[in-house]
Amino acid sequence: MIEKREDHKEPCCCFAPMEGITGYVYRSAHHALFPHVDRYFTPFLQPNQNHRFASRERNDVLPEHNKGITLIPQILTNRAEDFIWMAGELEALGYDEVNLNLGCPSGTVVTKYKGAGFLAKKEALDAFLDEVCAGIHIRLSVKTRLGMASPDEFEELLEIYNKYPLKELIIHPRVRSDFYKSTPDRAAFQKALKASRNEVWYNGDIFTPGDWEEFHAGFPEVDCIMLGRGLIANPGLAGEIKGFGFPDKGRIKEFHDMIYQGYRETISGNRNVLFKMKELWFYLLFLFPGSEKYGKKIRKAERAAEYEAAVASLFRDLDIQEGRGYGEER
Ligand SMILES: Cc1cc2nc3c(=O)[nH]c(=O)nc-3n(C[C@H](O)[C@H](O)[C@H](O)COP(=O)(O)O)c2cc1C
Structure with missing residues (x-):
C-alpha cells in the first residue's frame, strides 16, 4: 500500500461488531489485507441458559480462527449469571476483555429488555453490572446508546456506568428509536465525555477520512473510534484515516x-x-x-x-x- 503521511494524528481504530457480516471469515480476510484496524469486536454472542456455546459462536471466537487479531467478544444478555458463565469460557480461551451490548435496537431483542432495551430497566442494569463486575476475572467494556427514546436518559445511565471500572465506554450517540436514522447527537456525546469516569470511545457515522477529521477537530481528546458501516463499505477506511492512502x-x-x-x-x-x-x-x-x-x-x-x-x-x-x-x- 501507499506510504503513510506523517502529518496525521493516528486514532486507535476499532471494527464495530456487525451481526451477519463481521464473523471470523470476514475478519481474517480483512486483517490479512487491510492491517490498520487495532481491535475487532465480534458480532454479539447470546449465552443461553444451558450454558453451552452454539457452534457458530464457538467457531467465531476460537483462537485458531482469529490468529494475529486483537479481538473483543461481545455479549448480549440481561442475565448476569449467563454473562458470567460466558465470560469465564472466553477467559479460558485466552480473552482478557468482554463487551456488553447495550445498543441493539432490533424489536425482538428490545422487547426482551436486552441490548438497547436493557437501558429502560436502570435498576436491573445497575444490579447486573454489580454482579458481573464481581463475578468475572477479565475486563468489562460497554457499548451503549444514549437511551431508549430520549438523550436525556443518559444522565442517569452515566451515573450507573460511573460506578464501575469499565475498560472503556463506547458511546453510539443515538437513541433506540432512531435505529440508524438521523444524525448522531454530538452535543449529548460532548456532555457524556465530560462526565464519564471511564475512558470514552466514539462510534457513529464516520464514513470517510473527512468525517474523521471533522470529528477529531471537535473532539481532539478522543483517541479511539469505532467504525462500522463505513469500514464495510470501504475496507481500507482505517488505513486511510491513519494516512496510508486509498486502497486499489x-x-x-x-x-x-x-x-x-x-x-x-x-x-x-x-x-x-x-x-x-x-x-x-x-x-x-x-x-x-x-x-x-x-x-x-x-x-x-x-x-x-x-x-x-x-x-x-x-x-x-x-x-x-x-x-x-x-x-x-x-
Ligand atoms: C447489519 C448491522 C449489524 C450490527 N450488529 C451489531 C452487533 O452485533 N453488536 C453491536 O453492538 N452493534 C451492532 N451493530 C451496530 C454497529 O456496531 C454500529 O454501532 C452502528 O453501525 C453505528 O456505527 P457506524 O455509523 O460506524 O456504522 C450493527 C449494525 C448493523 C447495520
Missing part, C-alpha cells in the same frame, strides 16, 4: 475473493453463501460510482456461476473512487 481495486477484489472462498468452505448450500455475499455487496457497492446496474445483477444471481459473472463484470468495467463512503449515491 485489485486489493478490493482480492478481499472479495478471499471472503467468497472462505464462505464456500464454511457455509453449506450455495444459496446461503450467496446470501452472505449479497449482504456484503450492499455496502461495497458504495465504493463504485455507477454500480447500481451491476448491483442488481449481483442481487438477482441465484447460482454461483451467475454471481461470479456479475462480480467479474463489475470489477472489469468499474473503478473505485477515493473519497466515497457509505450512504453515497451508487
Whole structure:
C-alpha cells in the first residue's frame, strides 16, 4: 500500500461488531489485507441458559480462527449469571476483555429488555453490572446508546456506568428509536465525555477520512473510534484515516475473493453463501460510482456461476473512487 503521511494524528481504530457480516471469515480476510484496524469486536454472542456455546459462536471466537487479531467478544444478555458463565469460557480461551451490548435496537431483542432495551430497566442494569463486575476475572467494556427514546436518559445511565471500572465506554450517540436514522447527537456525546469516569470511545457515522477529521477537530481528546458501516463499505477506511492512502481495486477484489472462498468452505448450500455475499455487496457497492446496474445483477444471481459473472463484470468495467463512503449515491 501507499506510504503513510506523517502529518496525521493516528486514532486507535476499532471494527464495530456487525451481526451477519463481521464473523471470523470476514475478519481474517480483512486483517490479512487491510492491517490498520487495532481491535475487532465480534458480532454479539447470546449465552443461553444451558450454558453451552452454539457452534457458530464457538467457531467465531476460537483462537485458531482469529490468529494475529486483537479481538473483543461481545455479549448480549440481561442475565448476569449467563454473562458470567460466558465470560469465564472466553477467559479460558485466552480473552482478557468482554463487551456488553447495550445498543441493539432490533424489536425482538428490545422487547426482551436486552441490548438497547436493557437501558429502560436502570435498576436491573445497575444490579447486573454489580454482579458481573464481581463475578468475572477479565475486563468489562460497554457499548451503549444514549437511551431508549430520549438523550436525556443518559444522565442517569452515566451515573450507573460511573460506578464501575469499565475498560472503556463506547458511546453510539443515538437513541433506540432512531435505529440508524438521523444524525448522531454530538452535543449529548460532548456532555457524556465530560462526565464519564471511564475512558470514552466514539462510534457513529464516520464514513470517510473527512468525517474523521471533522470529528477529531471537535473532539481532539478522543483517541479511539469505532467504525462500522463505513469500514464495510470501504475496507481500507482505517488505513486511510491513519494516512496510508486509498486502497486499489485489485486489493478490493482480492478481499472479495478471499471472503467468497472462505464462505464456500464454511457455509453449506450455495444459496446461503450467496446470501452472505449479497449482504456484503450492499455496502461495497458504495465504493463504485455507477454500480447500481451491476448491483442488481449481483442481487438477482441465484447460482454461483451467475454471481461470479456479475462480480467479474463489475470489477472489469468499474473503478473505485477515493473519497466515497457509505450512504453515497451508487
Ligand atoms: C447489519 C448491522 C449489524 C450490527 N450488529 C451489531 C452487533 O452485533 N453488536 C453491536 O453492538 N452493534 C451492532 N451493530 C451496530 C454497529 O456496531 C454500529 O454501532 C452502528 O453501525 C453505528 O456505527 P457506524 O455509523 O460506524 O456504522 C450493527 C449494525 C448493523 C447495520
